[in-house]
Amino acid sequence: QVQLVESGGGLVQPGGSLRLSCTASGNIFIIYNMGWYRQAPGKQRELVATINNSGIPNYGDSVKGRFTISRDNAKNTVWLQMNGLNFEDTAVYYCKRSQGPMTYWGQGIQVTVSS
Secondary structure, three states: EEEEEEEEOOEOOOOOOOOEEEEEEEOOOOEEEEEEEEEEEOOOOOHHHHHHOOOEEEEEEOOOOOOOEEEEEEOEEEEEEEEEHHHOOOOOEEEEEEEEOOEEOOOOOOEOOOO
16 A cells, blocks of 8 residues: 655635645655646546656646646655646546556545635
8 A cells, every 4th residue: 555645735816826745755666656636626537647666747728838847766756846836726636546457546635826
């Protein structure tokens, strides 16, 4: 089993920044992919960003140029730097880790953009 602990969410004004982190513990594999997804009220969960085992990122269209995903293998941690936040970024953000045949999700963390 793998546990994912997310942190860094909160309330921010439009145009502001937040940095989310997700740290994995437990039965950690060396080879893994990690990513962030989000779900706004009444909407389906959507891709925010992923980063594969080679460190290659992939971004959802709505966050390209504003968000940056990074990872530290030694710390089993992935970060999501979010700049230029707007009202449409308000959602619960979920960390996801895929290793071998298994996929794990964090509990979710709230990000609210409000003036």
